């Protein structure tokens with residue numbers, strides 16, 4: 001998808017701090033971290049938001065959620081816990097129109113969100 005910053009990150013056209021990559025997914029550090037650990041997990045196929053998740057291959061969805069606990073373990077946040085967030089659309093606070101899951105941890109996170 002042209003003009004999508006996350007597609008450009010996947011292609012290496014925009015630099016990022018890569019954490020993990022497979023054939024189907026890409027994981028990198030959020031440029032404005034909201035917690036000591038703040039990773040973004042994205043499918044390599046461009047879909048806009050959670051509204052389109054059913055157009056993804058279920059294997060990719062499965063892989064995203066399989067990798068999250070592994071990333072948490074690697075980053076030392078498994079035991080104390082963490083949060084996985086998807087913001088969808090303007091009311092959800094989505095600012096980048098390539099679906100992404102935030103993995104946040106390393107501090108006590110407040111609830112409810114603002």
Ligand code: AMP
Pocket residue numbers: 005014016029030031032033040086087093094095096097
């Ligand atoms: P959201 O507000 O849920 O759409 O999340 C988008 C996230 O992308 C925000 O947390 C931004 O800080 C992050 N972000 C935007 N541009 C970049 C970038 N070039 N590299 C890494 N993270 C980015």
Ligand code: ZN
Pocket residue numbers: 001004005006007008045046047097098
């Ligand atoms: Zn994209």
